[in-house]
Amino acid sequence: MGKGRQNYWDSFKSLFFLLLGIALISSCGTDEPAPHFQELTVQGFIQQDPNFSILAEILSQTGIGDTLDGAGLFTVFAPTDKAFVEAGITSASDLSSDDLDSLMNYHLASGKLNSEDLIGEVKETFLQGYYWLINKEENEIIINGNVPLLVKDIDVSNGMVHGIGSVLEASKLNVVSMAQSQGYTLFVKGLLQTGMDKLLTETGPFTLFVPTDAAFAAYFEANGIIEEEWLSASKLEAFMEYCIVEGSLESDELVSDALITYGGDSLFVSKKEDEIWLNGNALITRKDIQGGNGIIHEQNKVITVPERSLATIVSEGSQNQGYEEFKAALIYAGLLSELEQQEGPLTVFVPNNLAFYAWYESLGVSGYYEIEETVLIETLMYHIAIGRVFSQSFQTGKVLETKLVGKTLLLDGEGPTVNGISLDENYLNQLGTNGLIHGVGEVLIPE
Secondary structure, three states: HHHHHHHHHHHHHHHHHHHHHHHHHHHHHHHOOOOOOOHOOHHHHHHOOHHHHHHHHHHHHOOOHHHHOOOOOOOEEEEEEHHHHHHHHOOHOOHHHHHHHOOOOOHHOOOOHHHHHHHOOOOOHHHHHHHHEEEEEEEEEEOOEEEEEEEEEEEEEEEEEEOOOOOOOOOOHHHHHHHHOOOOHHHHHHHHHHHHHHHHHHHHOOEEEEEHHHHHHHHHHHHOOOHHHOOOOOHHHHHOOOEEEOOOOOOOHOOOHHHHHHHEEEEEEEEEEEEEEEEEEEEEEEEEEEEEEEEEEEOOOOOOHHHHOHHHHHHHHHOOOHHHHHHHHHHOOHHHHHHHOOOOOOEEEEEEEHHHHHHHHHHHOOHHHOOOOOHHHHHHHHHHEEEEOOOOHHOOOEEEEEEOOOOOOEEEOOOEEOOEEEOOOOOOEEEEEOEEEEEOOOOOOOO
């Protein structure tokens, strides 16, 4: 806490409790009991405290005080007289009636919220479309990044009053300003570069799935690019649109299903216990960051719109991954085209090279080219399941139909496994335009 702020806080507390003590002594002298704050309304408390005389005058002038005397629960950030004077307001007559209404409504919110309830919250005020952003910094509770709570948790009959040392400036919070305040610097740069910040500021609501700056750094390194190249890429707008879903979706509303992004592409959600995954690869690491006109969910990895079919992933993506035998066997058997089909999603279980070598040895052959044709085709078809099932969505006892008619695969969420065989944790959820691929450590043999 800064020295000036601390001195102000100490002085304010001293004055507040001195006046409270005088009130108590005076009450004793007249044999009248001191008022209990919980017997006062919000309006009643403010009227009886000389630290809030300007606020009391504004409440009376606007008629809002009548509301705060009535039914309902209210939370009030109450500027002291000193705060008003420092803002150039010495009485209600210094502002127009419209300005007084806006000013006062921005200092009020519904509900009875103590200081602990407020921490980390984005709260809509009585000034429609305007919000408080409340965080805790170095043991201080700070509103909108710069106004500290001086006196907190004054519990009255119909609400909670918190004394503040500055008059709040109305903040029309939105998901862009929230993303910026939460340190998602690169994501915000992408919005500004594409002009999509205007969309996310002026309309809504939206749900944003936002990679951290660390996730962007890993993405740049993996793709051999730098920030400037990413910002100048022709597909940047599509990249940003893939992070945006229309509507405000809290984490408990995210179910294992496809979401349609702002660009019209599918973003796949899968859940495992309390974890939420996107496209099977990006974990949501912070949920439900309120942003005024939407919600932000933070993710630990950059994901992009899939552009390759399963056949292309098998042909190109298996290089140096230890899965070349599966690709070669598919080509030899004339089945690679099965992984190009677009009529429905597929889940392909790809045995690694060591699994194929062990299978060859068990059959007494040197390679796939020596396996009887029917056996080879049926075995390969058995590795192609119908439907898109991410590893996080494996359920014990779940059965998948395969391209080998009449034959099924048995999943188990523990592991996870298929037919009792563990998936390769380094080659999971390889998402293509028409399905996804999981690596496995053994060849699956149809019964």
